[in-house]
Amino acid sequence: MMEVVEVATHGDGEGKIAPLTGFVRSRSAGQFSEKKEVTETQFASDANGDIVTRPLLGGTIVPVASMAILVQLQYAETPQELQTGGQKLQLVLTPQQAQGLAAVLTRQAAHILAQRPDGPAS
Secondary structure, three states: OOEEEEOOOOOOOOOOOOOOOOEEEOOOOOOEEEOOOOOOOOOOEOOOOOEOOOOEEEEEEEEEOOOEEEEEEEEOOOOOHHHHOOEEEEEEEOHHHHHHHHHHHHHHHHHHHHHOOOOOOO
């Protein structure tokens, strides 16, 4: 069973974002921790000091041999790739890593949505 993830993106088309709350992977346990704000030492930046980002276009998530989760993320490296489908990155996660990442992403999304004037979506 495969689940295709469709993700809407926004931004300036240059792959730049302002500081926001993020997460980093702990090297020892393969777990995810939450940070209050982004710093240049946590994320790659360009020559101007802007954090390098890539819009997520979609992806596929599938279990592998009941042992791991294979994640294929489709992203745009350039503005032109927004029309051509972009590139793909494949990751393999343990079930524990997948749960940890899902929990952090869910908390961060809920926090951002709760701050919007129209409130969180139902």
